[in-house]
Amino acid sequence: MTRVSDAIKHKSALTKEEWREYTKTVWSIANVSHGAHPAVFPLEIPHRLIKLFSFHGETILDPFAGVGTTARAGIPLGRRVVCVDQSRRYVNIIKKECARVHNGHEILEQSRLWQLQKQSWQRSELWRVPCRDSTRV
Numbered sequence: 327m328t329r330v331s332d333a334i335k336h337k338s339a340l341t342k343e344e345w346r347e348y349t350k351t352v353w354s355i356a357n358v359s360h361g362a363h364p365a366v367f368p369l370e371i372p373h374r375l376i377k378l379f380s381f382h383g384e385t386i387l388d389p390f391a392g393v394g395t396t397a398r399a400g401i402p403l404g405r406r407v408v409c410v411d412q413s414r415r416y417v418n419i420i421k422k423e424c425a426r427v428h429n430g431h432e433i434l435e436q437s438r439l440w441q442l443q444k445q446s447w448q449r450s451e452l453w454r455v456p457c458r459d460s461t462r463v
């Protein structure tokens with residue numbers, strides 16, 4: 327088993343508020359819709375799961391990726407994301423949307439991004455704020 331460095335653990339750490347919220351037995355997260363896909367899930371779900379169960383720099387696999395919600399959550403958290411979907415149309419949407427997330431992420435310092443995510447989360451709006459908007463500031 328690979329040893330995870332203290333620096334990576336530090337980068338992957340949850341805040342006290344996140345830990346308290348994410349480890350509740352029931353999550354209350356608003357539903358979302360997407361113009362091109364009938365069954366997307368809210369960004370907040372993969373955001374929480376990725377933070378709880380992976381380290382910065384690790385790879386997340388979503389074999390039923392739809393329009394790439396997992397990737398839009400994982401990329402700003404410094405994870406690599408592999409998305410698979412049987413629909414070429416959905417895969418093209420993922421490529422297009424994630425290119426924007428990645429580019430936005432590069433021009434924003436990680437600490438500022440976390441600050442924005444925390445603010446959004448405190449207002450309970452994170453799942454309604456697409457990553458690309460957070461990174462446009």
Ligand SMILES: C[S@@+](CC[C@H](N)C(=O)[O-])C[C@H]1O[C@@H](n2cnc3c(N)ncnc32)[C@H](O)[C@@H]1O
Pocket residue numbers: 363365366367368389390391392393394395396410411412413416
């Ligand atoms: C519920 S949707 C996932 C939506 C995704 N979580 C999102 O937020 O965009 C399930 C996806 O699985 C894909 N799918 C179903 N069977 C598949 C298969 N055998 N191989 C790859 N993708 C498949 C469908 O095309 C669909 O986009």
